[in-house]
Amino acid sequence: QKEVEQDPGPLSVPEGAIVSLNCTYSNSAFQYFMWYRQYSRKGPELLMYTYSSGNKEDGRFTAQVDKSSKYISLFIRDSQPSDSATYLCAMTLSNSGYALNFGKGTSLLVTP
Amino acid sequence: EPEVTQTPSHQVTQMGQEVILRCVPISNHLYFYWYRQILGQKVEFLVSFYNNEISEKSEIFDDQFSVERPDGSNFTLKIRSTKLEDSAMYFCASSGQERQTYNEQFFGPGTRLTVL
Numbered sequence: 617q618k619e620v621e622q623d624p625g626p627l628s629v630p631e632g633a634i635v636s637l638n639c640t641y642s643n644s645a646f647q648y649f650m651w652y653r654q655y656s657r658k659g660p661e662l663l664m665y666t667y668s669s670g671n672k673e674d675g676r677f678t679a680q681v682d683k684s685s686k687y688i689s690l691f692i693r694d695s696q697p698s699d700s701a702t703y704l705c706a707m708t709l710s711n712s713g714y715a716l717n718f719g720k721g722t723s724l725l726v727t728p
Numbered sequence: 729e730p731e732v733t734q735t736p737s738h739q740v741t742q743m744g745q746e747v748i749l750r751c752v753p754i755s756n757h758l759y760f761y762w763y764r765q766i767l768g769q770k771v772e773f774l775v776s777f778y779n780n781e782i783s784e785k786s787e788i789f790d791d792q793f794s795v796e797r798p799d800g801s802n803f804t805l806k807i808r809s810t811k812l813e814d815s816a817m818y819f820c821a822s823s824g825q826e827r828q829t830y831n832e833q834f835f836g837p838g839t840r841l842t843v844l
Contacts, residue, residue: 659835715773
């Protein structure tokens with residue numbers, strides 16, 4: 617059983633749409649959750665970091681964690697063509713520089 | 729804004745050769761990591777390094793791999809005898825700074841390793 621599952625897409629939406637990206641995980645020991653954005657052949661770029669169940673908002677991005685369901689989400693409001701990228705969820709066990717466990721990533725295309 | 733840098737951007741090598749991938753983490757960060765991403769697959773953890781020693785490693789990180797922090801700024805990954813299946817994008821990351829959490833890992837642009 618894969619530890620972190622993420623629908624690879626691709627997901628195509630028109631500019632201005634609300635995007636919902638999701639991951640599920642099997643290991644209930646995961647405590648810290650991140651979302652990264654990765655453009656083609658580039659390094660992952662940290663977007664959001666959360667550690668508690670509930671919502672965290674940063675500009676057009678909202679990260680949501682439901683530990684009881686082992687489910688995390690990233691919402692993008694007013695999506696822009698520049699948001700077109702692969703979005704990776706990642707999670708880790710502890711706040712001590714542990715390994716990140718990544719999902720495979722969801723490819724997002726925002727069309728003008 | 730501080731960033732992680734990596735050299736070279738692309739390395740081509742023959743099977744069986746040794747390669748060294750280099751990284752300069754963000755200044756004052758305390759934890760350093762190597763990850764790899766085989767084309768079309770997920771990013772996989774290799775190793776983490778803290779206080780001049782390995783703090784965690786994955787099953788991928790076998791005896792063919794080693795890491796070193798030779799001075800106060802560089803962090804290297806050595807693959808002793810490369811195999812075809814080592815072809816991947818290798819990412820260096822760093823984390824941990826005063827008032828920040830150790831889990832906010834910042835990635836470099838990667839080194840694409842091609843083993844022929």
